[in-house]
Amino acid sequence: MMMMEQKNWNLLDEALGFHSNNANPWPLCGRFLLVEDCVDTSAAFVLHHILKRAFSSHPSSAVLFLAFSHPFSHYDRVLRKLGCNLAAQRDNGRFFFLDMLMLQCPDEGKSNHDGLASVFEQIERVITVLHQDKRPISIMVDDISFLEVAANGSSNDVLNLLHYCHTLTSDYGCAFIALDHKDIYLNGDRDAIILEMEYLADILVKAEPLATGLAKDVHGQLKVLDKETQHQYGISAIKTHNFHFKIKENGIECFYPGTKI
Amino acid sequence: MADSICRTLRDGALEGELAPTLTIKDSLASPFAFHVFSHILLQLSSHVMAQKSQSQGIVIVALSQSPSSYTALLKRNGVDVTSSSKWIHVLDCYTDPLGWKDKTRKPVNVVTNVTDPSHQISLATSSYKTVKDVDKLFSVITELGRGLVGENKSRICVAIDSLSELLRHASLQSVAGLLSNLRSHDQISSIFGLLHSDLHEERAVAVLEYMSSMVASVDPYHPSADVQKGCLENSLYEQNFTKGKFNVRSKRRNGRVRVTCEEFKVGPGGIIFTSGSSVDGTAIAAGLLPKVQFNLQLSEKERIDRSNVVLPFEHQGNGEPIQIYDGRRSLEENSSEANPTSSGKKEDSGMGEIIYFRDSDDEMPDSDEDPDDDLDI
Numbered sequence: 319m320m321m322m323e324q325k326n327w328n329l330l331d332e333a334l335g336f337h338s339n340n341a342n343p344w345p346l347c348g349r350f351l352l353v354e355d356c357v358d359t360s361a362a363f364v365l366h367h368i369l370k371r372a373f374s375s376h377p378s379s380a381v382l383f384l385a386f387s388h389p390f391s392h393y394d395r396v397l398r399k400l401g402c403n404l405a406a407q408r409d410n411g412r413f414f415f416l417d418m419l420m421l422q423c424p425d426e427g428k429s430n431h432d433g434l435a436s437v438f439e440q441i442e443r444v445i446t447v448l449h450q451d452k453r454p455i456s457i458m459v460d461d462i463s464f465l466e467v468a469a470n471g472s473s474n475d476v477l478n479l480l481h482y483c484h485t486l487t488s489d490y491g492c493a494f495i496a497l498d499h500k501d502i503y504l505n506g507d508r509d510a511i512i513l514e515m516e517y518l519a520d521i522l523v524k525a526e527p528l529a530t531g532l533a534k535d536v537h538g539q540l541k542v543l544d545k546e547t548q549h550q551y552g553i554s555a556i557k558t559h560n561f562h563f564k565i566k567e568n569g570i571e572c573f574y575p576g577t578k579i
Numbered sequence: 580m581a582d583s584i585c586r587t588l589r590d591g592a593l594e595g596e597l598a599p600t601l602t603i604k605d606s607l608a609s610p611f612a613f614h615v616f617s618h619i620l621l622q623l624s625s626h627v628m629a630q631k632s633q634s635q636g637i638v639i640v641a642l643s644q645s646p647s648s649y650t651a652l653l654k655r656n657g658v659d660v661t662s663s664s665k666w667i668h669v670l671d672c673y674t675d676p677l678g679w680k681d682k683t684r685k686p687v688n689v690v691t692n693v694t695d696p697s698h699q700i701s702l703a704t705s706s707y708k709t710v711k712d713v714d715k716l717f718s719v720i721t722e723l724g725r726g727l728v729g730e731n732k733s734r735i736c737v738a739i740d741s742l743s744e745l746l747r748h749a750s751l752q753s754v755a756g757l758l759s760n761l762r763s764h765d766q767i768s769s770i771f772g773l774l775h776s777d778l779h780e781e782r783a784v785a786v787l788e789y790m791s792s793m794v795a796s797v798d799p800y801h802p803s804a805d806v807q808k809g810c811l812e813n814s815l816y817e818q819n820f821t822k823g824k825f826n827v828r829s830k831r832r833n834g835r836v837r838v839t840c841e842e843f844k845v846g847p848g849g850i851i852f853t854s855g856s857s858v859d860g861t862a863i864a865a866g867l868l869p870k871v872q873f874n875l876q877l878s879e880k881e882r883i884d885r886s887n888v889v890l891p892f893e894h895q896g897n898g899e900p901i902q903i904y905d906g907r908r909s910l911e912e913n914s915s916e917a918n919p920t921s922s923g924k925k926e927d928s929g930m931g932e933i934i935y936f937r938d939s940d941d942e943m944p945d946s947d948e949d950p951d952d953d954l955d956i
Contacts, residue, residue, distance in 0.1 A: 435679045442680065474747060478677060481744075485674050488645035510778050514747075516607055517775055543820070545610075556820045556845070 329572035330364070333542035333559035334521065336371050343376040344454040346493035350484055352519035354512070356501040359538035361525035363565050365460060365497055369393075370402045372456045372493075373412065379454040381407075382414045382444050384437075386464035390415050399568050414444050421468040423475070434469055434479045441483065445490055455492045457483060462498035466511070473511040484518055500524070520545055528562070535578055536562045581615070581841070581852045584793060584827060585622040591633030591734060591768030596832065598762045601771035602742070602787050605797035609823040611843070612773045612797050613644075613740070614850040619771060620738055621656050627666050627736070628658070634736040634768035636666045636727035638720055639702075641673045642710070643741035643773075650701040656849075664703040668723050671706040672716075676748065678708040710745070713753040717760050724766055734768035737761055742772040742787060743779065751783050758790045793829040800824060800842070821845055825852065 327337040335345035351368070355361030372381050385393070393415075394404045407413035416437075423433025441457065448455050459465065462476065469475040486492045496515070503512040516522060522543040528536055542559040562578065564571045584601060592598040601619070605612035620639070626632035639649060646669040653667075654660055675681065707719060724735035739745065745754050761770050776784045776796075788794050800823050801815040822844045829837050841854045877885065 435677075438679050477747065481676065482679055485645065488647060489674065513607055513775075513778055514743075517610060517743075517778075545820075558817050558820065 329561045348487050348491045349520040351495045351521040352515050353497040353523045354500040355525040358527040359525045363570055366396050370400045376454050380412045380448050381456045384416045384418055384459045386418045387461040423469050434475050438482045449490045457492055457494045459496040462496055537564050588769040589626045589632040598767045599769045600791040601793040602774055602791040603795045604774040604776040606777045609797050609799040616773045617652055618850050635733045636735040638723050638737050639669045640739040641669050641671055642744035645673050646671045646704045669702045669704045671704050672710050675708050676710040710748045713749045713757045717757050734766050736768055737770045739772035743775040755786050796826045798824040
């Protein structure tokens with residue numbers, strides 16, 4: 319079983335440290351992973367991949383998923399293709415799906431903070447229960463930009479929520495994984511939120527189209543920047559990884575540029 | 580330069596002067612301000628512990644890092660944390676800056692935090708839950724300072740680990756007011772804070788720089804390298820994540836501004852400053868020389884020999900009249916210059932005229948024909 323799994327590690331797993339067989343079953347513990355994509359190249363597959371790995375990392379690991387862009391049925395279908403049954407995990411108490419599709423914070427007349435504060439309250443309630451069993455926990459947000467829409471465009475409120483989620487990484491050793499779109503912030507003055515998130519992130523995964531244009535066999539490139547951070551398990555040095563990927567029906571294929579035949 | 584910053588912060592404020600203030604600013608291209616911040620914090624802690632500094636305590640205003648991370652930082656660098664409560668205090672604005680957790684926080688959580696073995700001994704911490712209220716923050720900081728050093732004349736140092744975070748919660752005016760109040764408080768010996776300059780408008784950065792007696796700017800090693808520009812620049816981009824430039828601008832009391840620059844490297848052990856880009860410069864120059872068969876450099880003996888060679892113009896002047904050939908007259912003429920007749924002739928011929936005889940009438944002026952076309956080769 320172990321050997322089989324080892325064969326399946328791809329470059330993304332290596333870049334995120336999933337392949338290392340050390341005492342830490344879930345290398346994202348206590349870290350904030352930010353996935354950035356753009357219109358041309360969606361990075362939703364990175365979330366799917368991490369979700370799958372999160373369940374296989376530890377028999378009792380749990381995932382709290384804040385869905386802003388897709389309903390549960392969507393993720394259930396996608397993950398089923400990857401060989402992971404989300405409905406079963408949900409019934410086992412390992413997958414907590416918070417449907418935020420219809421989230422709308424109160425208008426500016428009232429205070430916005432209450433809306434997101436109650437979201438955080440929901441998150442924290444789940445986390446505190448899970449933490450009592452010392453289970454590795456991952457929190458995933460599938461689209462920060464929709465969170466911003468729900469917060470009536472107030473990036474400050476979004477950053478507050480992100481900050482609070484970030485405190486969970488140090489308080490409970492949770493992994494925090496979020497996806498956002500880089501190109502919606504290209505408009506100069508509104509870029510503070512993405513910059514702030516990049517400062518906050520311990521690991522940055524950027525999905526971009528190929529610089530040379532479209533290709534049949536390569537769907538895009540991933541750049542992984544693993545910043546040096548101090549965490550529970552010591553210090554990890556800065557690492558950068560750069561590779562191409564191809565999304566298949568039941569998984570992804572990662573390879574170094576030029577090595578695909 | 581990092582040392583001189585630490586010395587200035589250690590020496591603190593003169594009586595009747597504002598406390599020295601340091602702003603460490605960085606950008607995403609080289610996000611190492613926190614490395615500098617921890618470096619300075621550690622240096623100052625060792626000074627405070629050895630009682631070599633004006634300040635007798637440090638108050639860390641933690642906005643972007645958890646208090647436990649500071650405990651880990653100090654422990655990792657061999658600072659004795661058990662006795663730390665006498666001289667260091669963390670004001671925790673990180674865990675719950677807006678009071679959201681108050682609603683859900685149950686006493687159970689507090690207990691689990693304390694019994695957690697990794698945090699058995701931690702720094703003295705008090706939490707602050709209304710970061711938007713900057714005025715209250717000022718009074719809390721000074722209160723904590725009094726708690727550390729007492730009511731007497733002794734002073735404390737204030738470390739704010741993210742001015743950017745503070746600026747996000749409060750207006751620029753109130754943050755500037757906080758800094759100004761801290762600087763003029765008579766129990767504060769020095770202040771340093773961290774700023775991510777690209778998150779703010781230029782004017783906000785400028786305001787904070789005006790209020791700082793020192794600005795340390797962490798700049799990328801290769802400013803032009805940007806990951807967006809493609810794979811070619813990738814190696815430069817990666818280099819930016821191991822080293823960078825550290826520019827310090829310090830203002831004296833009399834208004835004189837001194838700018839210094841050094842480089843730093845970031846490794847797993849922290850940040851290491853290397854003074855002098857010149858050392859690196861010669862190393863690079865040596866590396867740039869092409870590898871050739873012959874010797875381009877001189878040995879020490881060759882260099883001495885070369886310096887002993889007397890160059891032609893250096894013969895002159897030892898007793899004899901100096902004769903320098905200026906390329907127009909021969910030396911003989913030069914020596915007989917006193918002769919008036921010869922000089923007169925020269926003046927005559929100095930009129931100058933060009934005499935030209937055409938070879939033959941059938942030659943057209945400026946003709947294109949080849950003068951050698953009658954040659955039979």
